[in-house]
Amino acid sequence: MLQTVGEWTPAGQVNITDYEAFYDPGSLNVTLVVTTNLETPYVMMRAGKNYTGNARFYGFCIDLLELIADMAGFSYIMEVVPDRRYGAQDPETGEWDGMVNEIIKGDTPYVMLRQGANLTGNDRFEGFCIDLLRAIANFVGFNYTITLNPDGLYGVVDLETGEWNGIVRQLIDKKPTSQETRLFSFMNPLAVHIWLYVLTAYLLVSLTMFVVARVSPYEWHNPHPCTAAGDVMENQFSVSNSFWFTIGTLMQQGSDLNPKVGEG
Numbered sequence: 001m002l003q004t005v006g007e008w009t010p011a012g013q014v015n016i017t018d019y020e021a022f023y024d025p026g027s028l029n030v031t032l033v034v035t036t037n038l039e040t041p042y043v044m045m046r047a048g049k050n051y052t053g054n055a056r057f058y059g060f061c062i063d064l065l066e067l068i069a070d071m072a073g074f075s076y077i078m079e080v081v082p083d084r085r086y087g088a089q090d091p092e093t094g095e096w097d098g099m100v101n102e103i104i105k106g107d108t109p110y111v112m113l114r115q116g117a118n119l120t121g122n123d124r125f126e127g128f129c130i131d132l133l134r135a136i137a138n139f140v141g142f143n144y145t146i147t148l149n150p151d152g153l154y155g156v157v158d159l160e161t162g163e164w165n166g167i168v169r170q171l172i173d174k175k176p177t178s179q180e181t182r183l184f185s186f187m188n189p190l191a192v193h194i195w196l197y198v199l200t201a202y203l204l205v206s207l208t209m210f211v212v213a214r215v216s217p218y219e220w221h222n223p224h225p226c227t228a229a230g231d232v233m234e235n236q237f238s239v240s241n242s243f244w245f246t247i248g249t250l251m252q253q254g255s256d257l258n259p260k261v262g263e264g
Contacts, residue, residue: 085098210237
């Protein structure tokens with residue numbers, strides 16, 4: 001039996017109407033321990049003794065985590081790192097503290113290399129983070145490439161040179177990719193149907209202004225006010241002037257045309 005779970009348009013847009021039928025929320029079946037640090041406005045803790053568990057935390061990152069958990073289908077437990085540090089390496093012992101230490105000492109196999117000579121690309125890796133990344137990519141709809149950090153470090157700064165190494169160094173050294181300049185790139189902030197709505201509203205307002213100006217007696221005036229017996233009356237809101245007045249008002253530039261109303 002076929003079941004409608006969403007809609008697809010030729011423009012490449014996917015509108016999922018039934019998330020539970022489209023994606024199995026229980027496929028991962030794991031509980032993730034999330035180690036975090038308090039940082040306004042990303043992660044904050046509610047004041048009060050009545051809050052327990054994950055309800056103690058709120059903020060931008062918490063909202064984002066809840067959304068990802070609902071989409072990917074996993075549970076999580078929020079914990080604040082005990083020493084309230086992000087992570088620094090002891091130059092003598094080589095051990096990490098803070099959040100990095102919590103990740104290193106975790107028992108969950110986050111990312112591992114598979115054994116086999118025929119494996120290439122993303123198939124070389126396995127583990128919880130790989131499964132989670134695959135589930136999110138399939139749900140959201142994006143492609144990704146996994147690369148292994150050559151030096152195997154999360155990232156630490158050299159106090160003598162002030163340079164980073166590890167994963168942080170790769171992020172810093174990554175060159176931004178330039179996009180091809182297009183003629184209508186200024187339309188990117190809004191979807192095509194939004195621009196069509198704006199154009200339709202512009203046409204309707206302009207035509208309405210033209211019709212109202214024709215009906216209203218206050219828009220007709222004598223082009224030669226010195227001649228009281230003039231039989232010819234003019235209206236400043238022609239079709240072109242009506243469109244010009246609307247676009248000028250929309251762009252907040254104004255125009256020489258001003259609608260007239262009756263007294264009182």
